[in-house]
Amino acid sequence: MDTLTIIYFVYMFIALYITSLSLVLLFKIRKTYFFTPKITKEYSVSVIIPAWNEENCIQRTVNSVNKLDYKNIKEIIVVNDGSTDNTLKILTALKKDIPNLRILNKKNSGKADSLNQAIKIAKGELICIVDSETVVRKNALSKTVGYFDDQKMGAVTVPILIRNPKNLLARLQRIEYVGIALTRKLLEPIDSIYVTPGPFALYRKSVLEDIGGFDPENITEDIELTWSLASKGYKRMMNMETGVTTIAPSSFKVWWKQRNRWTMGGIQTFLKYKKHFAKENMFGYFILPFFGLGFLLGLLGLFIFAYQILRNLWSRYFLVKYSLIANIPIISTESLFQINPSVLNYFGIALFVLMFFFNIIIIRIVQKKLLKGKNFKDFLLFITGYLLLSPIIFITAMFKFLRKDMKW
Amino acid sequence: MVKRILKNPKSSFLEALIITVFIFGTGLLLGIFLENSRTNTIANTYIDSEINLLDIQMLSDLILSENLSCEYAISENVDFGNRIYEDTLLIAKYEKSNQLKTDILKEHKRYDLLRTLFWINSINLRERCSDLHTLVYLYDFKTESSEDKQQQTVFSKFASELHNDFGNTIVLIPIAMDMDLSSLDVLLEKYNINETTLLFDETFKMNDISDGDAFEDIVKRGLLDIGDEGIILN
Numbered sequence: 001m002d003t004l005t006i007i008y009f010v011y012m013f014i015a016l017y018i019t020s021l022s023l024v025l026l027f028k029i030r031k032t033y034f035f036t037p038k039i040t041k042e043y044s045v046s047v048i049i050p051a052w053n054e055e056n057c058i059q060r061t062v063n064s065v066n067k068l069d070y071k072n073i074k075e076i077i078v079v080n081d082g083s084t085d086n087t088l089k090i091l092t093a094l095k096k097d098i099p100n101l102r103i104l105n106k107k108n109s110g111k112a113d114s115l116n117q118a119i120k121i122a123k124g125e126l127i128c129i130v131d132s133e134t135v136v137r138k139n140a141l142s143k144t145v146g147y148f149d150d151q152k153m154g155a156v157t158v159p160i161l162i163r164n165p166k167n168l169l170a171r172l173q174r175i176e177y178v179g180i181a182l183t184r185k186l187l188e189p190i191d192s193i194y195v196t197p198g199p200f201a202l203y204r205k206s207v208l209e210d211i212g213g214f215d216p217e218n219i220t221e222d223i224e225l226t227w228s229l230a231s232k233g234y235k236r237m238m239n240m241e242t243g244v245t246t247i248a249p250s251s252f253k254v255w256w257k258q259r260n261r262w263t264m265g266g267i268q269t270f271l272k273y274k275k276h277f278a279k280e281n282m283f284g285y286f287i288l289p290f291f292g293l294g295f296l297l298g299l300l301g302l303f304i305f306a307y308q309i310l311r312n313l314w315s316r317y318f319l320v321k322y323s324l325i326a327n328i329p330i331i332s333t334e335s336l337f338q339i340n341p342s343v344l345n346y347f348g349i350a351l352f353v354l355m356f357f358f359n360i361i362i363i364r365i366v367q368k369k370l371l372k373g374k375n376f377k378d379f380l381l382f383i384t385g386y387l388l389l390s391p392i393i394f395i396t397a398m399f400k401f402l403r404k405d406m407k408w
Numbered sequence: 409m410v411k412r413i414l415k416n417p418k419s420s421f422l423e424a425l426i427i428t429v430f431i432f433g434t435g436l437l438l439g440i441f442l443e444n445s446r447t448n449t450i451a452n453t454y455i456d457s458e459i460n461l462l463d464i465q466m467l468s469d470l471i472l473s474e475n476l477s478c479e480y481a482i483s484e485n486v487d488f489g490n491r492i493y494e495d496t497l498l499i500a501k502y503e504k505s506n507q508l509k510t511d512i513l514k515e516h517k518r519y520d521l522l523r524t525l526f527w528i529n530s531i532n533l534r535e536r537c538s539d540l541h542t543l544v545y546l547y548d549f550k551t552e553s554s555e556d557k558q559q560q561t562v563f564s565k566f567a568s569e570l571h572n573d574f575g576n577t578i579v580l581i582p583i584a585m586d587m588d589l590s591s592l593d594v595l596l597e598k599y600n601i602n603e604t605t606l607l608f609d610e611t612f613k614m615n616d617i618s619d620g621d622a623f624e625d626i627v628k629r630g631l632l633d634i635g636d637e638g639i640i641l642n
Contacts (some may be wrong), residue, residue, distance in 0.1 A: 005507050016431055021424035028420065121515035190417040282417060311554065326617040328565045342505035343439025350431050 001011035005344075007304060011297065012347040019354045025186045026361055033185065033365050034241045037146030042072040045141060045202070046124030049078045050114040054132040055086040057152070057247070059094060062133055066098050070141035074124040076101045078132075079117065082108025089370075111198075112221040119208055127203045132197040135163060136244045143242040144202045151239040154207045154234025155226065169255060171378045172386045173248035182362055185238050191282040193236040196229075198222045200244040207234055218272070220265025227269055230283035231276050256393070263397030270295065288375035299398070302391050420548065437506065443509045445504045450515040453495050454522070457622055460488050463528055468533045478537030485530060489531060489579030492523060496582050516549070517587045524592045527581050531610060541578045543570060543627070544607040546596070549584035560604050562617055570627060578627070 047065050051058050065076050080088050080103060088105060095101045105120055119127055126148060130136060142158040159181035162174035187193050211228045218224040229236060249255040270291050276284045277292065323330045424562045427450060464484055499516055506512050530542045545567040547560045571580040585596060605615045606623065614623040
């Protein structure tokens with residue numbers, strides 16, 4: 001058996017394991033997928049919205065928060081992080097109609113610092129972070145507050161979906177976001193939700209204070225904060241019965257920049273928490289190894305893929321060269337239709353079947369709530385084109401990270 | 409109290425591991441079974457070919473000693489050559505898809521020995537039957553060089569095309585040179601062959617694919633005395 005075949009077997013085993021684990025977890029939570037705990041206590045909530053030059057969307061976001069059906073919203077704090085546009089003007093006008101709206105006006109210091117400053121002055125027992133582009137569903141708080149009866153609960157998030165996709169790129173991200181929500185929920189039963197994303201997350205204030213808030217040095221402050229919660233044993237959960245919407249980048253340049261930031265932030269966070277590897281709880285035993293292995297296998301896979309492509313091209317070059325010299329056809333019909341199955345094909349089919357079952361089950365569970373209006377053609381393009389960009393992003397992000405070219 | 413985290417998350421990991429090991433193990437077992445079955449197919453075909461070769465050797469001996477007509481012997485040799493050529497293609501196909509076991513390499517070696525015996529028999533028979541023509545394709549089986557491999561692919565296609573064109577009159581015998589067969593090594597030394605070569609009637613050899621047209625011309629005309637820079641005369 002050659003080295004490449006052994007590597008293929010290792011990759012296939014891991015892929016089969018992750019797919020099997022997803023199936024097992026999905027099976028276990030299939031009946032409680034849309035579970036919502038009852039509200040036994042109306043915790044006071046402070047909603048914090050960081051804003052920097054958000055004149056186009058801040059009004060809509062604040063209005064949607066103001067319409068939340070949860071009664072005990074203490075305040076809506078909008079942090080104007082040194083905006084140079086009309087954000088402050090819009091907020092001042094909004095304040096006339098929304099009495100519990102507070103504006104924290106400050107010099108630009110970045111999202112994490114803005115959030116930390118707002119957390120300090122917040123009066124609520126729970127802190128709800130909402131991005132300035134988010135539109136929340138009415139029940140987003142009433143469906144998530146109930147989780148905090150558990151004293152170890154640190155954060156609760158909801159599906160983040162894309163609204164009004166303007167073009168193909170945004171439509172592809174809409175599919176991606178549904179996929180992210182579905183898979184994130186699967187990690188809940190094994191206490192492995194690794195990000196409570198910026199567009200909407202509800203935290204216990206005392207927990208945020210315990211972990212020291214957001215890390216201003218990290219370029220993906222939401223991932224870092226979640227890992228900080230996980231490392232200290234605080235629970236993170238997800239409610240699938242509600243959700244929020246946000247805007248996806250519709251220009252490739254902005255999207256590219258965002259993805260690079262996410263990947264670099266992931267690497268940055270991994271390095272910060274590597275000392276927890278294989279220690280204490282699911283964070284050390286699963287999340288960190290899962291990410292570490294993901295980075296390692298992703299990187300190795302890319303090198304092998306590049307090596308194989310180059311080797312094949314090199315080989316093809318000689319085939320064409322000698323075929324032309326000898327005046328022999330380069331491709332024969334026989335070779336095109338020669339089917340000769342090997343054990344490698346079996347594993348490919350097994351993986352496909354497992355994934356097929358996984359998709360069937362998950363579609364049956366969520367079709368009415370999350371998959372309405374999704375285009376099949378877009379879905380095909382998502383699988384065959386969009387996902388293939390991930391390795392390229394991974395390479396550029398690694399490169400930027402090594403050059404310390406890390407910025408928002 | 410919200411209890412949404414599994415009481416024993418380890419059980420999910422273990423269950424997933426059991427499923428994976430089952431699928432993976434089944435795959436490996438199926439793979440081993442499939443590859444064994446292919447090796448057995450080759451081994452069984454080999455036995456038939458070995459019997460046929462013995463028959464052909466005896467037939468050749470008879471023709472040489474009893475001064476009998478060559479026509480039947482040539483026809484039998486061509487038929488046998490075609491059969492073992494088909495076997496060669498089958499082995500090559502199975503070799504490509506076998507990932508777990510290396511038994512098939514032994515079969516390859518056995519077949520190379522069989523084909524060498526067949527070649528020797530053809531050389532002997534030609535002393536009496538000059539109408540028997542052989543095209544021996546000698547190649548490096550173990551080469552790792554991409555260039556050599558692709559050059560051999562083109563050589564093989566070229567030989568195959570010649571065989572398709574003249575299959576009723578020429579016996580095509582592909583043999584791997586690097587299988588450590590002493591009998592073959594002696595033949596290779598005798599005909600001064602140390603690289604990928606097509607050898608026609610042990611007289612004309614082509615080791616540069618650019619000489620294909622001229623070589624094809626020689627094969628077509630069956631001429632034995634054309635002096636050409638591209639074609640190396642024995």
